[in-house]
Amino acid sequence: MAGTDRYTIVLELNVNGEMRRAAARPADLLLDVLRDSFGLTGAKPGCLNGDCGACTVLVDGWPMKSCLMLAVEAEGKAVTTVEGLKNTAVQREFVDKFAFQCGYCTPGFVMNVYGLAHLRPDADEHTVKDWLQSNICRCTGYEEIRDAVVSVLQRRASSAADAAVAEDATNAADGAVDSPMRKGSAANGSDT
């Protein structure tokens, strides 16, 4: 691309709890910087049009399609990719419920469900469906994915009191809420 050097900037992003630096263009997508600059290939390029959800990550705890976000927009925010989750309940339930087939869509689903479980732990059927419609599984493993979500939410409900206390402490430590209207935020590192 002609004249790209003139547009190169140094980005400093908080990714999975670490400050990372990358030389990028302001026009570069978050998805491309995560994959090409940081080697975090968990977020998958799919439609690159905001339709499939394979590239979903968390930004300040909220599911975000990283193909619909410029990397420069993420400065000052906490980005979490699937590499930032370590044997969480969501991941374990996806395994236990066989909620994947080829696996390409799985990181996007996992990040969306992780956000759902933290931000809407009391989600009803309508809310679960509404959130899951953001992701496409071409292998059509939707029932198993839904089963995994239901199981995660039920486990959270059954240990709600302890989890809520731990969650509040984690979120407070991460300080990730930036919206005047949002309540809470799914942050890095807790075990859902």
Add this chain to the structure above:
Amino acid sequence: MIPYNFDYYAPATVAEAAALFQRLDAEGKQPLYYSGGTEIITIGRINRIYTEAVIDLKRIPDCRQAAVQSGKLVLGSALTLSELYDSRVFPLLGETGAGVADRTSRNKITFGGNICSKFIYREAVLPLLLTDSEVRIAGPGGARQTPIAEAFDGQLRLGRGEFVVQTVTDESYARMPYVTIKKRKVAAIDYPLVTVAALRTSEGIRIAFSGVCAFPFRSQAVERMLNRRELPLRDRIDQSIALFPAPVISDIKGSAAYRELVLKLVMEQTMRALGGE
């Protein structure tokens, strides 16, 4: 990947954003205001929009405001559709916006961006039309507040370098009975065949449409006809469609005849739900 370069600016005030636009425009950078940015990114990716500078409005506090001031609901243009839905501050707006794209995308798509979309649907404008809201607009020439009925004629009429800062809605509208229905061709996530939003006020039922004609609209003539209760409901619906400001569109999602059939069913459902039979 976006196949061209641009500079990124994130001004902190409305005045700074307007001044930036004026300067960048004078330098030939073809600047664009950037809010959620989803449309600029997806259209830019296929080279159907070009810019050498984007001006991100999300860090301007006025554009992120959500407040009630003297009985008026003030909503910033950079609030996302998910935030509007979750907050329940204006349920008709929140639910109409919740029909756009999918939940994760709505975490990024903003209220102002939807209203100013290049696509024909702009469904978030329907509640503003129904509630006689006003729009606060700013640009290099200063700020102004304009009734939505004057500012929106199929699309928002903005002068060069102007952008939407906020909308202002009488809070009483947020408590009135409403209906919002979106019908798509097949999928759960798609542009509409028909979107109808309606509100019941003490004077009668107000109704606005998207996806039916080539632009969203609310029509006084249509509402007068629909509120003529001395006529059977289906007659009122038939006659009101004849008063639409433009032809019913025919495209890959549905022929005009099919769209009109769906429209009639949705209008009947809407009128009955609001006690307008």
